[in-house]
Amino acid sequence: MRQPKSRRPHELDVLPRVTPLRRLERSRRVPRRTFVRLVAILGTAALALAACTGTSTLARSQLPEVSPSPVQVIDVALSDTLRIDPATMAVKLGEPVRFVVKNTATVDHEFFLGDAAAQDQHEAEMVSLGGAIPEEMDGMSVPAGSTKTIDHTFWSTASVYAGCHVRGHYQAGMRATITVAQ
Numbered sequence: 001m002r003q004p005k006s007r008r009p010h011e012l013d014v015l016p017r018v019t020p021l022r023r024l025e026r027s028r029r030v031p032r033r034t035f036v037r038l039v040a041i042l043g044t045a046a047l048a049l050a051a052c053t054g055t056s057t058l059a060r061s062q063l064p065e066v067s068p069s070p071v072q073v074i075d076v077a078l079s080d081t082l083r084i085d086p087a088t089m090a091v092k093l094g095e096p097v098r099f100v101v102k103n104t105a106t107v108d109h110e111f112f113l114g115d116a117a118a119q120d121q122h123e124a125e126m127v128s129l130g131g132a133i134p135e136e137m138d139g140m141s142v143p144a145g146s147t148k149t150i151d152h153t154f155w156s157t158a159s160v161y162a163g164c165h166v167r168g169h170y171q172a173g174m175r176a177t178i179t180v181a182q
């Protein structure tokens with residue numbers, strides 16, 4: 001029974017400066033630093049994520065929580081002659097509009113709302129990538145012979161267009177102008 005004796009405190013004092021225990025602490029130090037660094041990195045990432053979420057929440061908070069019932073209903077026809085009828089539509093700022101879009105044609109069409117830049121971007125991407133839709137656009141595809149409805153509220157008085165980006169249709173003039181009045 002001599003083993004317990006060697007564990008007495010006064011005997012620990014005469015051990016070399018770097019005891020096995022201290023060595024253990026040192027070896028632990030590196031991973032701990034790495035861990036702290038990881039936490040810092042993750043923390044930064046979380047902050048960045050929170051910032052992103054915050055931005056989108058801010059943007060969303062400007063829109064109504066629930067889609068309100070439309071104040072105005074506009075009947076739209078998409079034709080075989082690659083036209084959106086009516087070619088001009090007038091809406092009011094901040095008032096929900098319901099577009100009832102009927103595709104009277106024998107080919108599929110689209111009904112996409114967005115400013116000129118968004119229309120151009122969607123047109124380019126429809127051609128090159130096959131269908132990416134800019135975030136600021138709202139719209140839908142309308143298969144031949146079908147009628148689809150979309151509710152939209154315009155929050156800017158800037159010029160907006162409705163466009164169809166089935167290959168060649170927009171260039172052929174398949175667009176309508178929407179004026180937003182206050």
Ligand SMILES: [Cu+2]
Pocket residue numbers: 082108109110164165166169174
């Ligand atoms: Cu079309």
